[in-house]
Amino acid sequence: xxxxLRADARRNVEAxxxxxxxxxxxxxxxxxxxxxAAAGVGRVTLxxxxxxxxxxxxxxxxxxxxxxESALAEIDLEGDPRDALGRVLEASWHxxxxxxxxxxxxxxxxxxxALRRAHVGPAARVIGLLERGRDSGAFRSDQPVTxxxxxIQAILHAxxxxxxxxxxxxxxxxxxxxxxxLGALAASTPRR
Amino acid sequence: xxxxLRADARRNVEAxxxxxxxxxxxxxxxxxxxxxAAAGVGRVTLxxxxxxxxxxxxxxxxxxxxxxESALAEIDLEGDPRDALGRVLEASWHxxxxxxxxxxxxxxxxxxxALRRAHVGPAARVIGLLERGRDSGAFRSDQPVTxxxxxIQAILHAxxxxxxxxxxxxxxxxxxxxxxxLGALAASTPRR
DNA sequence: ACCTACTCGTACATCGACGTCCACATTAGC
DNA sequence: GCTAATGTGGACGTCGATGTACGAGTAGGT
Numbered sequence: 001x002x003x004x005l006r007a008d009a010r011r012n013v014e015a016x017x018x019x020x021x022x023x024x025x026x027x028x029x030x031x032x033x034x035x036x037a038a039a040g041v042g043r044v045t046l047x048x049x050x051x052x053x054x055x056x057x058x059x060x061x062x063x064x065x066x067x068x069e070s071a072l073a074e075i076d077l078e079g080d081p082r083d084a085l086g087r088v089l090e091a092s093w094h095x096x097x098x099x100x101x102x103x104x105x106x107x108x109x110x111x112x113x114a115l116r117r118a119h120v121g122p123a124a125r126v127i128g129l130l131e132r133g134r135d136s137g138a139f140r141s142d143q144p145v146t147x148x149x150x151x152i153q154a155i156l157h158a159x160x161x162x163x164x165x166x167x168x169x170x171x172x173x174x175x176x177x178x179x180x181x182l183g184a185l186a187a188s189t190p191r192r
Numbered sequence: 193x194x195x196x197l198r199a200d201a202r203r204n205v206e207a208x209x210x211x212x213x214x215x216x217x218x219x220x221x222x223x224x225x226x227x228x229a230a231a232g233v234g235r236v237t238l239x240x241x242x243x244x245x246x247x248x249x250x251x252x253x254x255x256x257x258x259x260x261e262s263a264l265a266e267i268d269l270e271g272d273p274r275d276a277l278g279r280v281l282e283a284s285w286h287x288x289x290x291x292x293x294x295x296x297x298x299x300x301x302x303x304x305x306a307l308r309r310a311h312v313g314p315a316a317r318v319i320g321l322l323e324r325g326r327d328s329g330a331f332r333s334d335q336p337v338t339x340x341x342x343x344i345q346a347i348l349h350a351x352x353x354x355x356x357x358x359x360x361x362x363x364x365x366x367x368x369x370x371x372x373x374l375g376a377l378a379a380s381t382p383r384r
Numbered sequence: 385a386c387c388t389a390c391t392c393g394t395a396c397a398t399c400g401a402c403g404t405c406c407a408c409a410t411t412a413g414c
Numbered sequence: 415g416c417t418a419a420t421g422t423g424g425a426c427g428t429c430g431a432t433g434t435a436c437g438a439g440t441a442g443g444t
Binding site: 140142143144146147150151153154155157158159161162167168176179180181183184185186 | 332334335336338342349350360371
């Protein structure tokens with residue numbers, strides 16, 4: 001029943017989603033005003049396409065999740081768990097850096113169940129991989145898997161923040177993330 | 193020139209600072225209202241003691257920094273760098289968990305230079321220790337020290353968040369933090 | 385016991401962000 | 415080129431948080 005949007009309307013919707021993603025990735029408290037302005041669109045126009053700030057956030061996170069899913073789905077999880085995790089980390093780094101604080105914005109405004117969905121998907125992949133690596137002795141198994149997942153996420157966000165602070169460059173970030181996370185997960189090394 | 197505060201006034205000030213610390217540690221956006229209520233004090237009374245939200249934040253973070261400094265100052269930094277860092281991590285964990293999101297609140301409301309001071313102090317200790325460990329081959333030296341500091345902080349905050357989410361208990365957190373951070377910093381292990 | 389310092393509650397002004405309404409301009413699509 | 419669909423800016427009402435003002439209690443110190 002809903003007729004297809006007119007061309008310019010579609011363009012604006014895209015611009016708004018894009019701008020929202022970009023802004024919220026760095027400032028989770030960006031106002032609707034800022035977003036509309038960044039999209040080159042009147043605030044009222046934004047409200048024409050999205051009921052709420054919440055509705056907008058919903059679409060934006062939906063997109064982000066979809067992109068994340070599809071990016072991660074392409075990754076080969078077979079082979080040496082360390083190498084596979086390295087690949088996942090590299091991809092995750094790019095996603096984290098792109099979406100950054102969007103998570104924070106979502107946490108503030110979205111119902112908890114929507115967040116579960118967002119987290120469970122990507123996490124499941126990592127968990128499976130971690131468990132395989134633990135069984136094969138590649139990763140340490142003296143810590144809860146959920147904690148190890150949290151560690152990985154923490155490192156990813158730390159890298160994103162460090163880049164924004166200018167402490168490290170976006171180029172070196174993937175390697176740092178990879179090395180650090182793999183080190184944190186490595187089966188414990190006998191000293192000496 | 194300022195006469196000493198009356199006893200009840202002093203008590204209230206302490207209650208306010210305490211409540212503010214407790215609330216802001218979990219919700220950096222806690223309102224003045226919430227804080228006053230949690231302190232068992234009228235909102236107006238709070239304003240009697242603190243000009244601003246900023247002024248309150250200032251005192252609270254000042255306290256937090258002081259406590260942090262004195263807690264860390266007691267730690268023996270000599271001996272095996274790994275062991276020493278372990279001690280620092282354990283203490284830092286307690287501090288991080290106590291103060292948690294207070295950092296976020298401070299970042300939002302305080303002038304940047306005040307933040308520098310807060311960060312530089314504790315960081316300097318860790319940096320010194322890291323550098324010693326790098327020289328002695330205990331820690332990997334293929335990453336910027338600042339990044340390693342960021343990693344440690346990230347792990348600390350991750351642990352605090354994980355405890356709040358109920359994923360891990362406050363009891364197991366120190367060990368997890370210690371093991372994970374030391375793993376992340378370990379001189380790279382030759383595979384196999 | 386008394387004065388003073390402090391507290392309390394309520395009411396009020398301000399501010400910024402959100403969301404809505406309206407009248408008018410513009411553009412897409414046929 | 416005409417018409418319906420969209421876009422635009424401005425004005426307006428609401429809401430929650432901040433900060434201030436006042437009058438009346440209440441607890442501390444001497």
